[in-house]
Amino acid sequence: MGKSKDLALEIEEQEYNPDTEPRREYYPSDIRCPNCFKPTLVQDSAVDHYCTSCGQEFIQVGSALRFK
Numbered sequence: 001m002g003k004s005k006d007l008a009l010e011i012e013e014q015e016y017n018p019d020t021e022p023r024r025e026y027y028p029s030d031i032r033c034p035n036c037f038k039p040t041l042v043q044d045s046a047v048d049h050y051c052t053s054c055g056q057e058f059i060q061v062g063s064a065l066r067f068k
């Protein structure tokens with residue numbers, strides 16, 4: 001009994017995946033991606049950046065971007 005309950009919880013957790021269901025709004029960044037050097041960065045906050053070309057996420061520290 002305990003085993004099937006654990007399994008149900010596990011499935012629930014897998015269904016909730018924030019990576020495949022983005023609820024954040026992105027807007028274009030004027031910074032080039034430090035990873036692939038393409039102007040395809042978007043940002044969803046003042047410091048959170050995401051590259052739509054290579055998929056890398058960055059956090060802005062001062063005037064520099066750091067790999068997440």
Ligand SMILES: [Zn+2]
Pocket residue numbers: 033034035036037038051052053054055056
């Ligand atoms: Zn990139």
